[in-house]
Amino acid sequence: MKATVIATFFGVFLTCTYTAKDATKKTKKAKLYVPQIDCDVKAGKIINPEFIAKCPPGCQDVKYRVYGTDIYASFSSVCNAAIHSGIIDNTGGKILVQKVAGHSGYRGSFSNGVRSLSLPRWRESFLVSEGKPRKGVTYPTTLEYSSSKSTTVKSGDTVRKENQTTPVPTPATQMATTTPTPMTTTTDPSTTMPQPTKTPAATRTTAAAAKTRPGLHRVRDMGSSSVHPAYASVVAAAARQVQAAQGRGQNTAFRGTSTSASNSNILRHNTGVQRQEPVATFQRAASSPAHLAMETDSWKPGLNLFYTGFSSKEELNPKPLEPISQGNQNCKVDLSFLMDGSWSIGKRRFQLQKRFLGNVAQALGIGSAGPLMGIVQYGDDPSTEFNLKTYANSKDLRNAIEKIQQKGGLSNVGKALSFVNKNFFLDANGNRGGAPNVVVVMVDGWPTDRVEEASRLARESGINIFFVTVEAAAQSEKQNVIEPNFVDKAVCRTSGFYSINVPSWFSLHKVVQPLVKRVCDTDQLACSKTCLNSADIGFVIDGSSSVGTGNFRTVLQFVANISKEFEISDTDTRIGAVQYTYEQRLEFSFDKHSTKQDVLNAIKRISYWSGGTSTGAAISYASEQLFSKSKPNKRKIMILITDGRSYDDVSMPAMAAHQNGVIAYSIGVAWAAPDELEAIASDPAKEHSFFVDEFDNLYRYVNQLIQNICTEFNSQPRN
Numbered sequence: 001m002k003a004t005v006i007a008t009f010f011g012v013f014l015t016c017t018y019t020a021k022d023a024t025k026k027t028k029k030a031k032l033y034v035p036q037i038d039c040d041v042k043a044g045k046i047i048n049p050e051f052i053a054k055c056p057p058g059c060q061d062v063k064y065r066v067y068g069t070d071i072y073a074s075f076s077s078v079c080n081a082a083i084h085s086g087i088i089d090n091t092g093g094k095i096l097v098q099k100v101a102g103h104s105g106y107r108g109s110f111s112n113g114v115r116s117l118s119l120p121r122w123r124e125s126f127l128v129s130e131g132k133p134r135k136g137v138t139y140p141t142t143l144e145y146s147s148s149k150s151t152t153v154k155s156g157d158t159v160r161k162e163n164q165t166t167p168v169p170t171p172a173t174q175m176a177t178t179t180p181t182p183m184t185t186t187t188d189p190s191t192t193m194p195q196p197t198k199t200p201a202a203t204r205t206t207a208a209a210a211k212t213r214p215g216l217h218r219v220r221d222m223g224s225s226s227v228h229p230a231y232a233s234v235v236a237a238a239a240r241q242v243q244a245a246q247g248r249g250q251n252t253a254f255r256g257t258s259t260s261a262s263n264s265n266i267l268r269h270n271t272g273v274q275r276q277e278p279v280a281t282f283q284r285a286a287s288s289p290a291h292l293a294m295e296t297d298s299w300k301p302g303l304n305l306f307y308t309g310f311s312s313k314e315e316l317n318p319k320p321l322e323p324i325s326q327g328n329q330n331c332k333v334d335l336s337f338l339m340d341g342s343w344s345i346g347k348r349r350f351q352l353q354k355r356f357l358g359n360v361a362q363a364l365g366i367g368s369a370g371p372l373m374g375i376v377q378y379g380d381d382p383s384t385e386f387n388l389k390t391y392a393n394s395k396d397l398r399n400a401i402e403k404i405q406q407k408g409g410l411s412n413v414g415k416a417l418s419f420v421n422k423n424f425f426l427d428a429n430g431n432r433g434g435a436p437n438v439v440v441v442m443v444d445g446w447p448t449d450r451v452e453e454a455s456r457l458a459r460e461s462g463i464n465i466f467f468v469t470v471e472a473a474a475q476s477e478k479q480n481v482i483e484p485n486f487v488d489k490a491v492c493r494t495s496g497f498y499s500i501n502v503p504s505w506f507s508l509h510k511v512v513q514p515l516v517k518r519v520c521d522t523d524q525l526a527c528s529k530t531c532l533n534s535a536d537i538g539f540v541i542d543g544s545s546s547v548g549t550g551n552f553r554t555v556l557q558f559v560a561n562i563s564k565e566f567e568i569s570d571t572d573t574r575i576g577a578v579q580y581t582y583e584q585r586l587e588f589s590f591d592k593h594s595t596k597q598d599v600l601n602a603i604k605r606i607s608y609w610s611g612g613t614s615t616g617a618a619i620s621y622a623s624e625q626l627f628s629k630s631k632p633n634k635r636k637i638m639i640l641i642t643d644g645r646s647y648d649d650v651s652m653p654a655m656a657a658h659q660n661g662v663i664a665y666s667i668g669v670a671w672a673a674p675d676e677l678e679a680i681a682s683d684p685a686k687e688h689s690f691f692v693d694e695f696d697n698l699y700r701y702v703n704q705l706i707q708n709i710c711t712e713f714n715s716q717p718r719n
Contacts, residue, residue, distance in 0.1 A: 036056065146200045339376065356508045397588040559641075668689075
């Protein structure tokens with residue numbers, strides 16, 4: 001009986017087990033089908049806000065252009081961007097793409113064998129990550145591409161055509177649809193911040209003593225090499241007083257450093273140079289690179305602890321700020337000083353630097369309608385002392401400069417320039433948009449990192465870089481400079497206007513007025529110009545009978561799509577237009593419309609003419625009626641659109657236009673003659689000439705045209 005029961009139970013158990021396995025097999029999720037994309041596919045062409053795709057081998061090629069670093073402009077090649085970011089290599093693979101909002105600037109870089117390019121701004125961006133599905137997100141098995149077809153849209157009495165593309169989601173929508181909700185964790189500051197270190201005074205050394213700086217600096221007189229024991233007691237007492245004043249709510253960490261005769265020398269490894277001055281070091285919490293824009297000093301008292309007049313009462317009860325000043329209205333610039341806080345400068349010379357900056361602030365005439373000034377101090381890492389909107393008059397600014405404490409560390413100028421380019425000139429920090437952006441870099445000796453790439457990216461963002469070098473390397477020291485000619489590689493132009501060399505910190509006061517004069521000469525600030533704000537663009541539009549009314553509206557939409565990507569005003573990019581058949585008609589000149597909306601409305605109002613095709617005569621007419629009236633400091637760009645062979649010669653008028661400095665782009669449609677398109681285009685013709693088989697495909701060249709204009713602009717010589 002027992003045996004029967006056991007056998008029955010075992011049989012039931014096996015049956016249940018196999019049934020469960022079968023159920024598991026049936027309910028197992030189907031494998032996600034991953035669509036494949038080509039190397040030349042750009043993120044902007046795919047409508048899906050988030051998708052997983054497979055890239056083929058061989059996408060690591062310069063013809064598949066990439067714009068940005070970590071976050072990419074949407075007209076970048078998706079697969080080559082993935083290679084640049086290190087997600088895949090040239091053998092291809094699966095990637096996850098997430099669309100995000102457009103950015104005000106994209107930083108180019110060289111990574112994983114791919115050179116990405118810089119761009120001032122673009123309307124849409126994307127991120128690339130490993131091709132693994134995120135939990136809770138359903139991914140398409142077929143990607144939806146923007147269509148080449150056109151939709152007729154009525155606006156009043158005018159009918160115009162627009163490409164059928166899904167509008168770019170707003171940042172709020174994107175966060176809701178493509179980005180997981182961020183989790184916020186609150187941590188007790190006492191558990192995360194470094195605590196004061198209690199070490200006998202005889203054995204304490206500074207954190208900076210272990211930092212290594214490539215290249216030697218001269219030994220300088222740093223004052224007394226020892227500190228009286230009574231003075232060390234004052235320092236320790238001051239440290240305790242500050243900690244009490246800061247209170248429990250401050251996320252601060254402080255380490256007072258007493259120095260005695262036995263340990264007062266600050267050693268720099270590999271140099272044999274000794275720094276003989278007492279130093280107080282302030283320990284900082286590690287910060288994430290993602291929060292560089294929010295970076296501040298973890299402890300910043302109002303006065304130096306070694307200053308015997310320290311008063312906690314003065315710190316806790318600051319004087320009220322002076323009223324806002326209008327300032328020097330003949331010098332409207334947004335100015336950032338990169339202040340050298342490295343150990344090589346020493347305490348005494350750091351004070352001279354602060355005095356110099358205070359004198360510059362006074363000479364500038366700080367005010368809301370004039371210059372605004374902020375300061376970033378750099379050492380190992382940069383940090384903002386105060387931004388453009390912190391102080392609105394020279395007096396308050398000078399007082400703030402006097403309270404700046406030296407950071408110490410190396411002289412990482414390249415790192416500081418990258419920080420300023422990404423984080424300083426933002427609207428939230430007081431950047432005014434209409435004022436030129438200027439950076440003045442103070443350097444003691446020479447930088448300890450490379451500056452060329454960071455400077456190039458800053459210049460392409462429209463930042464004018466000046467260098468003030470003090471006590472430059474002597475002939476015997478030049479072998480220690482890691483980047484020879486670093487000033488010429490960094491400044492806006494190499495003409496000498498943007499660089500000042502001072503033989504000694506003690507003669508720095510002599511260059512206050514020369515520097516202020518140069519910074520305020522806004523007509524000379526060449527790097528304020530970018531590819532999007534420094535051109536006179538003339539459209540030459542074929543209105544012949546072969547085009548037809550519907551296609552003509554498509555051409556006008558193409559012209560509008562290009563125009564709206566530029567910064568349009570009477571001082572920035574200006575737009576003009578000519579329509580031609582056998583005859584020519586000036587639709588509007590460069591000085592007619594000074595806002596983007598006025599230009600777009602003017603394009604919309606252009607009426608179709610109809611007639612023959614005399615392209616050569618149209619080029620001559622545009623040269624006389626448009627480009628002869630272009631401003632001297634503007635790049636003259638002609639964009640000609642035609643759909644057929646001209647009845648007259650185009651080569652001679654085009655050559656004359658080129659000789660007069662006009663950069664010509666030709667776009668041919670349908671029956672346009674390739675030989676004429678090449679003759680019209682500037683050299684090299686392959687970068688200035690385009691052809692599409694039908695009018696509905698014109699939109700494909702909007703991004704390419706703007707890319708080429710920007711690439712050509714950024715490749716200009718800097719002499």
